[in-house]
Amino acid sequence: MNDETQYLTQEKYDELKQELQYLTTTRRKEIAESLEYARSLGDLSENAEYAEARELQAATEERIRHLEGILATAQILKHKKSDAVTLGSKVAISKKGEKETHEYSIVGSEETDMLERKLSHLSPLGEAMMGKKKGEEFTFETPSGRQKYTIVSVE
Numbered sequence: 001m002n003d004e005t006q007y008l009t010q011e012k013y014d015e016l017k018q019e020l021q022y023l024t025t026t027r028r029k030e031i032a033e034s035l036e037y038a039r040s041l042g043d044l045s046e047n048a049e050y051a052e053a054r055e056l057q058a059a060t061e062e063r064i065r066h067l068e069g070i071l072a073t074a075q076i077l078k079h080k081k082s083d084a085v086t087l088g089s090k091v092a093i094s095k096k097g098e099k100e101t102h103e104y105s106i107v108g109s110e111e112t113d114m115l116e117r118k119l120s121h122l123s124p125l126g127e128a129m130m131g132k133k134k135g136e137e138f139t140f141e142t143p144s145g146r147q148k149y150t151i152v153s154v155e
Helices: 010-040 046-070 126-128
Strands: 006-008 074-076 090-095 101-107 119-122 139-141 145-154
Touching: 006 010, 006 046, 010 046, 010 074, 046 074, 101 126, 119 126, 126 139
Parallel strands: 006 074, 101 119
Antiparallel strands: 090 101, 090 145, 139 145
């Protein structure tokens, strides 16, 4: 896998594209109006509104560049049924010695969200699971030492 490629689900791609559209049209216009208003207040060297609007403009332009970079290198995930863990897989794992299972979706790094149990394929746990099949054991390094897990299921 190319490190430059951003792996995204269609939903995430559409979400980022919509955010970019909003930032390049509506948000840029709002910021330009804020700058114009702040300039009208007079002395720019001591104008907090102007400084704040410039900082907001810089942050918005940085986010636009970031989104354009992601979308330019995006590859939409089309999960193919596989016995092995790949991008787009739903995986259930259990820690050695425990009966409780944990389920994760393996996604690209832009979609990582632990609250939704979306795990990046580049994270230590995600990387350790890649290519493994149901019943296989794997280990990975955690702050509390090496942990051993078993793949319970792969969808």
